[in-house]
Amino acid sequence: MTDRNEIVCICGSARFAREIRDVNRELSHRGIIVLAPCEIEGPIEGHLKAVLDELHIRKIDLADRILVVNPGGYVGESTRREIAHARATGKPVAFSSPA
Numbered sequence: 001m002t003d004r005n006e007i008v009c010i011c012g013s014a015r016f017a018r019e020i021r022d023v024n025r026e027l028s029h030r031g032i033i034v035l036a037p038c039e040i041e042g043p044i045e046g047h048l049k050a051v052l053d054e055l056h057i058r059k060i061d062l063a064d065r066i067l068v069v070n071p072g073g074y075v076g077e078s079t080r081r082e083i084a085h086a087r088a089t090g091k092p093v094a095f096s097s098p099a
Contacts, residue, residue: 009035009059011082012069012096014044020069023096027067035059053078057085065092073097 008027012020017039024034038052060066066086068079075083086093 005031005033006065007033007035007063009056009063009066009086010037010069011056011060011066011079011086012037013074013076013079014040016069016071016074019071019096023067023069035063053081056082060086060091061089063091065094068093068095070095070097 010020010023010027014037020036024036027034037056040048040052044052060082063086066082068075068083070079083093
């Protein structure tokens with residue numbers, strides 16, 4: 001038993017922003033601390049994308065586990081990198097939908 005709430009980092013494509021918000025709300029209502037991707041309207045490119053990608057990797061480092069929001073089994077390139085990082089650092093990885 002631990003004295004702190006579980007921390008979960010949500011990963012997934014920006015195209016699933018609504019689904020990510022729904023999962024964030026569900027986990028938060030269960031008392032879980034949620035670290036989620038930054039929401040940006042429109043395409044993210046260049047320096048901003050690099051900054052946000054690195055920030056999300058640091059969120060994974062803070063988490064106890066990650067939950068990949070992947071409706072229809074979709075996992076994009078950035079999310080695949082995040083999954084690889086989580087696994088390389090020993091974080092459990094779960095998916096919202098089967099691949």
